Amino acid sequence: MPKYACKLFYLGTGYHGSQYQPNLPTIQGELINGLTKWSGYEYPSTSVAFSGRTDKGVNSIGQTVCFETEGKIQINQINEHLPEDIILWAETEVPMDFNPRHRVLFRHYxxxxxxxxxxxxxxxxxxxxxxxxxxxxxxxxxxxxxxxxxxxxxxxxxxxxxxxxxxxxxxxxxxxxxxxxxxxxxxxxxxxxxxxxxxxxxxxxxxxxxxxxxxxxxxxLFLIDAAIPLRMKKNKNALNTIRKRLKKRIAYFHRYRRALEGVVADCFNETFLC
The missing domain is CATH 3.30.70.660 (Pseudouridine synthase I, catalytic domain, C-terminal subdomain)
Known part of the structure; x- marks a missing residue:
């Protein structure tokens, strides 16, 4: 079974941090679920290693994760089984004893x-x-x-x-x-x-x-990179998907902000509160 290190983008809002926690939505838990659906066999909670944990609400562009697969990795297919705010976007094959937590050269927040x-x-x-x-x-x-x-x-x-x-x-x-x-x-x-x-x-x-x-x-807060001493192959389709989904989310928040400002001005003004 080959082993891969990958770069993982995620938005932490809505998750209880990156580290797996039973019965709570986490980044690691969603990645495990996605790999299980893609591969057809069960990935245990210890099978996916992260270079480090991020707290509830914290985001990542370049978190480094590591896991084994039965064959060649297929990032685009795995991403189809992940939530919209979690996307793998680069990969490289690594030795079986590779541990991303211990091989990080530096972290950039x-x-x-x-x-x-x-x-x-x-x-x-x-x-x-x-x-x-x-x-x-x-x-x-x-x-x-x-x-x-x-x-x-x-x-x-x-x-x-x-x-x-x-x-x-x-x-x-x-x-x-x-x-x-x-x-x-x-x-x-x-x-x-x-x-x-x-x-x-x-x-x-x-x-x-x-x-x-x-x-x-x-x-x-964003984890920009957890750098490892290996060249990784970027997936252009995944990177374009990240960009499109971020622009979509930005548009959503602009609309939502205008609506909330309107509610405050129209429904919770001084006249209403008196």
Whole structure:
């Protein structure tokens, strides 16, 4: 039986994270169901390996997944058995002992800032972001995860402030909620709600924010890539499908937003509330 590593796109809204959970909709669970329908034999929950987990609501462009097949992989046929918001789009054959979690060279996350955050001072954000780079104890910028160490390395943190504003985080191992908590810290610094020195104090182990830092909303976060040291063959049909479905979803949300704004203006205005 050959074994393949694939790139997986998904939108996390509507799923309880990427990791398989019995009786709950998850990305891994849907992929297992799709492979089972495509192949005709049952894939157990341990048969599909991910390069790492993503939380409920978090999205992916380049999650790396790995599984065996009885014959040559057929990405387009597998995708026919997957939900519209989960699509395989690249593949390569790998050795039988290949584990995507252990072979990742680096992970790249991107957080898209909400337009309501346009009032922030991005020079302050950029300065604070540079302090996150390197080896640090991120205990105050992550959520406890059993006995797992809170020491890790962020290779690079950069901010783009152009037509679309976002923060890029590059690292090898990411702690639970590290990116989303870091984003909220950076935004609070950019708005002047938190002094820039707090970033360094938190990394030095000073609990200067007793109430802690809430993670930023998950829907703005994408796993851009979990890079492995292998060249992967892209599937143009799958990539075109992703583009079409994203444009369709964007159009839907534009229509829905206008409808909701109309409801608020027409049915829940000051006259109605009095």
């Amino acid at each position: 991107r957080y898209y800032f909400d337009t309501s955050q346009s009032d922030v001072d991005f020079s302050r954000i950029m300065n604070a972001a540079s302090k996150l780079e390197g080896l640090h104890d991120f205990q105050f910028l992550s959520k406890p995860d059993g006995d797992k160490s809170t020491n890790t390395v962020l290779l690079n943190v950069c901010i783009a402030n152009e037509r679309i504003t976002f923060a890029d985080f590059y690292g090898i191992n990411f702690l639970w909620k590290l990116v989303r908590k870091s984003v909220n810290l950076l935004v609070s610094i950019g708005k002047g709600e938190i002094h820039p020195n707090v970033c360094r104090q938190l990394l030095d182990g000073a609990d200067v924010l007793p109430s802690g830092i809430e993670p930023a909303p998950p829907e703005n």
